[in-house]
Amino acid sequence: MSESILNIDSITKSFVKNIVNVHGNNEDERYFIIDDLDLLVPKGKITALIGGNGAGKTTLFNIISGFVESDSGTVLYNDKSNSINISKMKPEQIARIGIGRMFQDNHIFQNLSVLENMLIADSNTFGEIPINSFFRTKKNKEVEENKIEKAKEIFENIFGNNNSFWERKNDKAKNLSYGQKRLLGLTRLLMGNYQLLLLDEPSAGVNASIIPQIMEIIKSFVDDKDLTVFLIEHNMKVVLDIADFCCFMSHGKIAALGTPDDVISNDEVRKIYMGA
Amino acid sequence: MDYIFHIIILINIYIILTTSTNLLVGMTNLLSLGQAAFYGLGAYFSVLALMVLHLTIIPALLFSAICTSLMSLLIAYPSLRLKGDYFVLATLGFQLIIYTILYNWISVTKGPFGISGIPSPSLFGLLYISGIYSFLVLSSVLAAMVIYIFYKLIHSPFGRALKGVRDDELSLLSIGRNVTSLKIWAFTLSSGFIAIGGCLYASYVAYIDPTSFNLDEAIFILAAVLIGGTGNIKGPIIGAVFVVVLPELLRLVGLPDSIGANLRQIIYGLTIILLMRFRPQGIAGEYALK
Amino acid sequence: MFLQFIANGIVIGSIYAIVSLGFALIYNTTKIFHLAYAVLYMFCPYMILTFFHGLGLNLFISFTVAIIITVFLSVIMEFLVYRPLAKKESSLNIMLISSIGIMIVVTNIISLFYGSETKILNSEISKTFTIGNIILTYAQISQVSISMILIVVFLLFLKFSRFGIMTRAMRDDDVLCQVLGMDIYKMRYVLFALSGLFSAIIGGLVAYDVGMDPYVGMPILVNAVVALIIGGIGRFEAPIIGGFIIGILQALSVWAFSARWQDAVTFLLLIIFLLFRPTGILAERKRLV
Numbered sequence: 001m002s003e004s005i006l007n008i009d010s011i012t013k014s015f016v017k018n019i020v021n022v023h024g025n026n027e028d029e030r031y032f033i034i035d036d037l038d039l040l041v042p043k044g045k046i047t048a049l050i051g052g053n054g055a056g057k058t059t060l061f062n063i064i065s066g067f068v069e070s071d072s073g074t075v076l077y078n079d080k081s082n083s084i085n086i087s088k089m090k091p092e093q094i095a096r097i098g099i100g101r102m103f104q105d106n107h108i109f110q111n112l113s114v115l116e117n118m119l120i121a122d123s124n125t126f127g128e129i130p131i132n133s134f135f136r137t138k139k140n141k142e143v144e145e146n147k148i149e150k151a152k153e154i155f156e157n158i159f160g161n162n163n164s165f166w167e168r169k170n171d172k173a174k175n176l177s178y179g180q181k182r183l184l185g186l187t188r189l190l191m192g193n194y195q196l197l198l199l200d201e202p203s204a205g206v207n208a209s210i211i212p213q214i215m216e217i218i219k220s221f222v223d224d225k226d227l228t229v230f231l232i233e234h235n236m237k238v239v240l241d242i243a244d245f246c247c248f249m250s251h252g253k254i255a256a257l258g259t260p261d262d263v264i265s266n267d268e269v270r271k272i273y274m275g276a
Numbered sequence: 277m278d279y280i281f282h283i284i285i286l287i288n289i290y291i292i293l294t295t296s297t298n299l300l301v302g303m304t305n306l307l308s309l310g311q312a313a314f315y316g317l318g319a320y321f322s323v324l325a326l327m328v329l330h331l332t333i334i335p336a337l338l339f340s341a342i343c344t345s346l347m348s349l350l351i352a353y354p355s356l357r358l359k360g361d362y363f364v365l366a367t368l369g370f371q372l373i374i375y376t377i378l379y380n381w382i383s384v385t386k387g388p389f390g391i392s393g394i395p396s397p398s399l400f401g402l403l404y405i406s407g408i409y410s411f412l413v414l415s416s417v418l419a420a421m422v423i424y425i426f427y428k429l430i431h432s433p434f435g436r437a438l439k440g441v442r443d444d445e446l447s448l449l450s451i452g453r454n455v456t457s458l459k460i461w462a463f464t465l466s467s468g469f470i471a472i473g474g475c476l477y478a479s480y481v482a483y484i485d486p487t488s489f490n491l492d493e494a495i496f497i498l499a500a501v502l503i504g505g506t507g508n509i510k511g512p513i514i515g516a517v518f519v520v521v522l523p524e525l526l527r528l529v530g531l532p533d534s535i536g537a538n539l540r541q542i543i544y545g546l547t548i549i550l551l552m553r554f555r556p557q558g559i560a561g562e563y564a565l566k
Numbered sequence: 567m568f569l570q571f572i573a574n575g576i577v578i579g580s581i582y583a584i585v586s587l588g589f590a591l592i593y594n595t596t597k598i599f600h601l602a603y604a605v606l607y608m609f610c611p612y613m614i615l616t617f618f619h620g621l622g623l624n625l626f627i628s629f630t631v632a633i634i635i636t637v638f639l640s641v642i643m644e645f646l647v648y649r650p651l652a653k654k655e656s657s658l659n660i661m662l663i664s665s666i667g668i669m670i671v672v673t674n675i676i677s678l679f680y681g682s683e684t685k686i687l688n689s690e691i692s693k694t695f696t697i698g699n700i701i702l703t704y705a706q707i708s709q710v711s712i713s714m715i716l717i718v719v720f721l722l723f724l725k726f727s728r729f730g731i732m733t734r735a736m737r738d739d740d741v742l743c744q745v746l747g748m749d750i751y752k753m754r755y756v757l758f759a760l761s762g763l764f765s766a767i768i769g770g771l772v773a774y775d776v777g778m779d780p781y782v783g784m785p786i787l788v789n790a791v792v793a794l795i796i797g798g799i800g801r802f803e804a805p806i807i808g809g810f811i812i813g814i815l816q817a818l819s820v821w822a823f824s825a826r827w828q829d830a831v832t833f834l835l836l837i838i839f840l841l842f843r844p845t846g847i848l849a850e851r852k853r854l855v
């Protein structure tokens with residue numbers, strides 16, 4: 001494997017669940033979601049993470065992006081020049097050093113307009129300090145105009161001129177369709193300054209006709225923008241089409257690893273995905 | 277005529293209170309039961325500025341706004357780490373603490389006796405703001421200024437980020453924003469501006485005591501915002517007009533004050549209950565509380 | 567003297583404990599921050615006043631009728647306000663605000679009809695009872711003993727009855743309860759009735775001792791909520807422990823400083839716990855998300 005951007009080293013995560021047992025007493029039950037998991041994510045490639053429902057894929061993403069703290073183990077992020085231990089960092093810090101995240105359920109700003117959703121995702125936070133938005137109005141206006149220009153360009157690059165997103169830029173995001181929301185969630189990642197994108201099931205719940213478009217976008221992240229994509233995907237067709245590498249997660253560990261073709265021929269994977 | 281001017285001055289004061297509170301409740305979805313504490317702190321700090329430091333009105337306003345913001349900063353960081361109900365509780369606790377201090381620290385605040393004889397403030401030492409006309413002008417200017425500032429804030433990238441906090445904190449974290457610091461900004465700005473209302477109130481009435489800044493007042497301010505509407509500029513203004521004008525209307529109808537006082541509270545209460553059920557964003561608001 | 571203060575603390579503590587328990591019954595299961603609970607505490611004494619002084623009924627009957635009416639009011643709150651909101655899946659903040667609305671309405675209705683000045687139920691000077699050098703009134707002794715009985719009965723009930731197990735299940739996961747076929751809304755009526763009962767009983771007893779005005783509920787509720795926080799949200803023993811801690815600490819602060827600062831003790835405890843141990847003394851194991 002080539003140089004890695006993410007170095008996941010013996011990560012363990014368990015949850016404790018407090019339940020009322022049959023006798024009506026409280027009881028703690030501890031179960032491991034991720035159990036001593038190691039993984040290298042290669043730079044500049046698309047790596048897919050597959051596994052059954054509840055295998056812990058989203059939890060792994062949550063650990064990488066800082067929303068959940070692991071019990072033990074480290075995550076190293078290899079920036080352009082140096083490698084940073086991000087296991088104890090906060091989500092916003094991790095985002096700022098270049099790891100972008102798209103959530104499994106749509107987490108876009110429902111009450112902001114389509115355009116505002118893009119602008120707020122920009123890596124430049126100049127006007128967000130109230131003093132700047134008040135006293136340095138000229139610079140602020142400039143920054144805003146640049147952001148708008150950037151958003152327009154991104155929409156045009158991806159969806160062509162006269163795309164519906166730009167036309168509906170002042171609509172509230174909550175009025176978009178589910179598939180459009182996912183596309184927006186994906187495109188807004190381009191406003192940021194990221195090296196690595198964690199995409200949690202980008203094609204889930206969207207119409208089959210949009211899936212090729214989503215695949216195009218993901219491929220363009222890697223081909224045109226030199227980003228690295230780490231993606232969770234249940235749709236094997238997408239994995240086979242776009243992923244360079246594939247890892248299969250089961251019982252809290254990586255059970256199979258390789259090219260998508262190799263992994264798909266693994267018996268356990270077949271059992272889950274083909275029912276065979 | 278003076279009566280109408282008096283009403284307008286009160287409306288102006290309440291516009292300052294509700295507009296500032298809206299930044300917290302409507303824009304950032306942080307429900308605070310402690311707004312009267314900052315209102316009160318603003319009033320007491322302005323008494324300090326006017327009676328002890330002998331400042332003129334503009335420095336006095338700045339002094340009380342800045343001191344109150346600094347106080348709020350002390351509260352903001354610990355309480356903003358708390359979520360949902362716990363945050364509400366922290367603001368409630370803070371409200372009660374400030375009230376207890378104002379009420380019991382008699383050597384400084386004169387406690388329940390209140391502070392009377394607050395002198396008319398002067399403008400640059402040139403003219404004294406004393407009659408009802410000058411307060412009408414002063415309060416209108418201040419209210420207009422506060423509305424303008426909040427209009428600008430809400431429509432700036434900062435306002436957009438606050439709306440982001442309100443909509444989806446998780447998402448905002450994932451794009452690298454420091455949600456806590458945004459909330460702290462909202463909290464301190466809101467309390468700094470509410471202090472201006474306190475300063476105006478103290479110098480207009482020329483007498484303050486802690487009961488003007490108790491939990492009931494905090495609930496009252498919150499009710500005004502929620503009735504008028506949250507999340508935009510016009511909602512809080514309408515709320516301020518509503519809560520100030522309603523009692524006067526009841527008086528005009530000829531209800532004796534003893535009944536009127538209870539009756540208007542009952543009307544506020546019912547309005548809140550009905551609005552929360554059928555129109556949670558308030559009369560003219562844009563976003564419902566989440 | 568010191569022992570006398572401790573005894574007073576226990577008396578106050580038992581009031582806080584019961585009110586806190588009633589509040590927790592709603593909060594732990596429905597997550598509603600039921601501030602309107604404060605008015606039930608003062609509503610019952612006014613009903614007693616009406617039946618006892620107004621209609622001249624016998625004291626015991628007045629008490630009983632007043633308690634029944636208060637329980638009814640508690641259920642009405644759920645029926646008219648919370649239940650429709652819950653069906654609309656309104657947020658908890660909206661419930662909290664509505665609760666404030668109820669509180670304002672009921673308090674002012676009472677104040678409109680009965681006036682806002684202090685009223686007394688029992689104009690005789692209450693007889694006292696002396697143990698060693700501790701002096702307590704009979705009313706205080708009945709407060710403590712009835713509270714104790716209520717607490718013990720309730721905790722046993724919670725532990726062993728079917729209803730208790732259902733309550734604890736609802737505390738853990740009400741969606742799951744619904745899936746398992748429990749009628750959540752019926753449960754909620756029972757919970758509101760029960761919590762109304764607690765508040766009515768103790769409110770009536772206290773008012774019989776010291777009288778009441780339309781605003782007595784809120785300060786007690788604030789202390790009760792703090793008791794719940796320092797005891798620990800989620801467990802039903804917690805508010806009781808918290809209630810007695812606050813009662814005794816307040817009495818001690820009166821002993822050490824003066825009555826002026828006794829409320830400050832509560833708020834200080836609240837802030838300390840919110841900052842350093844928001845899970846309370848009997849921490850429910852912290853569940854993630």
Ligand SMILES: Nc1ncnc2c1ncn2[C@@H]1O[C@H](COP(=O)(O)OP(=O)(O)OP(=O)(O)O)[C@@H](O)[C@H]1O
Pocket residue numbers: 015016033051052053054055056057058059060104854855
């Ligand atoms: N905060 C939490 N507390 C307790 N259990 C949790 C928590 N988060 C996740 N889990 C459990 O961890 C397991 C893995 O969840 P996760 O969301 O990572 O699965 P997934 O692989 O993403 O599944 P899917 O393909 O359905 O999205 C599930 O059984 C889930 O119930």
Ligand SMILES: [Mg+2]
Pocket residue numbers: 057058059104200
């Ligand atoms: Mg998942």
